[in-house]
Amino acid sequence: MSIEIIFGQQLRKIREENKLSQEELAFRAKLDRTYISLLERGKRRPTLNTIFALTQQLNISAAEMVRLVEEQVLNFHH
Amino acid sequence: MSIEIIFGQQLRKIREENKLSQEELAFRAKLDRTYISLLERGKRRPTLNTIFALTQQLNISAAEMVRLVEEQVLNFHH
DNA sequence: ATATTGTGATGACTATAGTCCGAAAATGAT
DNA sequence: ATCATTTTCGGACTATAGTCATCACAATAT
DSSP, rough: OHHHHHHHHHHHHHHHHTTTHHHHHHHHHTHHHHHHHHHTTTSSSSSHHHHHHTTTTTTTTTHHHHHHHHHHHHHHHO | HHHHHHHHHHHHHHHTTTTTOOHHHHHTOOOOOOHHHHTTTTOSSSBHHHHHHTTTTSSSSSSHHHHHHHHHHHHTTT
8 A cells, every 4th residue: 555545545534524525625725626636546645735734724733644644554564 | 934944954853863974865765865955955845755765764753753843843833 | 307515537737846967065084 | 285975056857746627427405
């Protein structure tokens, strides 16, 4: 499992927990709606700045988000 | 203080603690020598994948790296 | 039936991440 | 001071992050 796929899965999960649509999250994070879709499907690799922009709208710290991704990466890495 | 400036400062600090030259870190992380220089001076914004590639060579987790950046951002944010 | 809302998909586009080469400048030995 | 190592800076380049407009399609509501 690649980093971007796992990031996308976590993003979707957290977004849904926050009961936001892709469009609403995009608006609040000042990003494009279709880009959120691309991210969640693992088609794009977010920059650190983008991770900050997203997590600030999702009641989670950037570090915690990355920790969740890292956890999954290490788990899948065997 | 912008995210990329703070990231650059942290990267340089951690690289020096690991006693690696920019060139050696670049080689190990499969990145370009001059790009490490750009990152450390806050001229580029790394993707999540790049952060993983770098931290794997620096005896630090990606999440901890981001936590350090976040800490600095919040401190400066007033 | 037909709006409405949420998401996926595509293609064309702009902005910027990341590479490559080389030379100048800084740093740090000896 | 000189020499080697490291870093910075330049420009030209390639790859990809992120935008925009639009269509399709499913689910739910009216």
